Amino acid sequence: MTLLQNHRVDASVPALRLHEVRKDFGDRQALRGLSIALRPGEVYALLGPNGAGKTTTLNLILGFLSPDAGHVEVAGLRVDRDPLAARARIAYLPETVMLHPRLSAIENLSYFALLGGRRLDPAQARALLADAGLQSEAHERPAAGFSKGMRQKVGLAIALAKNAQLLLLDEPTSGLDASAANDLSLGVRAAVRRGLAVLMATHDLYRVKDVADRLGILRGGRLLTERATAELSPAQIEALYLHALASAEPEFGA
Numbered sequence: 415m416t417l418l419q420n421h422r423v424d425a426s427v428p429a430l431r432l433h434e435v436r437k438d439f440g441d442r443q444a445l446r447g448l449s450i451a452l453r454p455g456e457v458y459a460l461l462g463p464n465g466a467g468k469t470t471t472l473n474l475i476l477g478f479l480s481p482d483a484g485h486v487e488v489a490g491l492r493v494d495r496d497p498l499a500a501r502a503r504i505a506y507l508p509e510t511v512m513l514h515p516r517l518s519a520i521e522n523l524s525y526f527a528l529l530g531g532r533r534l535d536p537a538q539a540r541a542l543l544a545d546a547g548l549q550s551e552a553h554e555r556p557a558a559g560f561s562k563g564m565r566q567k568v569g570l571a572i573a574l575a576k577n578a579q580l581l582l583l584d585e586p587t588s589g590l591d592a593s594a595a596n597d598l599s600l601g602v603r604a605a606v607r608r609g610l611a612v613l614m615a616t617h618d619l620y621r622v623k624d625v626a627d628r629l630g631i632l633r634g635g636r637l638l639t640e641r642a643t644a645e646l647s648p649a650q651i652e653a654l655y656l657h658a659l660a661s662a663e664p665e666f667g668a
């Protein structure tokens with residue numbers, strides 16, 4: 415049973431829009447007029463070195479920070495004007511997924527989904543965990559014994575249960591082995607099949623082509639370039655990244 419209403423997706427409204435967003439921390443300019451728009455169902459990889467502004471961007475979208483100029487819209491809702499409604503449309507997978515160690519995968523998913531206003535029956539919970547890539551043998555095991563990749567799959571299932579329109583991923587493949595990172599790509603596709611747009615902040619150049627439709631390279635709080643991944647090979651993505659960073663003017667704090 416769904417306690418919250420499903421949000422209708424209007425394909426003509428961007429799932430996410432950052433408009434000329436600026437964010438300063440004291441005299442440090444973390445974002446300097448960042449504009450990004452994502453269509454429903456689009457996967458966008460935000461690449462950038464340490465300090466580029468990726469986490470600041472995610473925190474602004476989530477409403478944890480307020481921009482000093484510009485604004486953020488989620489599914490057409492301004493995060494500054496309508497924060498709760500905007501947040502209800504966002505599912506967020508943090509770098510480290512915290513689960514109750516004594517509860518099983520199904521119990522964790524059911525518990526967190528209920529906190530988000532959705533009651534799942536066991537069959538729905540199993541289907542979500544399977545979509546997120548968690549093998550059925552693990553569904554009833556306590557989370558205490560789960561690897562990082564398994565915890566992420568449960569986190570992704572929790573995110574999918576939310577009926578959001580935008581999925582935010584923060585460094586989703588950091589600390590995962592190649593097989594677990596590949597499973598995550600499958601989980602992202604499951605989100606896309608449900609119509610979610612996905613923004614992933616990442617250092618993982620090698621997975622970008624498999625997962626993302628578009629990439630943006632951020633440095634010093636500015637977007638240096640945006641490209642469709644279909645037109646690039648993995649080697650070209652790496653070359654583009656290194657070239658963009660090498661040719662950019664050195665930025666304070668970047």
Ligand SMILES: Nc1ncnc2c1ncn2[C@@H]1O[C@H](COP(=O)(O)OP(=O)(O)OP(=O)(O)O)[C@@H](O)[C@H]1O
Binds near residue numbers: 464
């Ligand atoms: N709370 C804060 N107070 C002061 N400066 C901050 C704060 N948060 C971020 N910054 C600064 O803003 C800039 C952007 O940081 P941010 O964490 O967004 O980068 P990032 O791309 O996520 O880096 P990383 O890949 O290392 O996580 C950096 O110069 C950082 O030092």
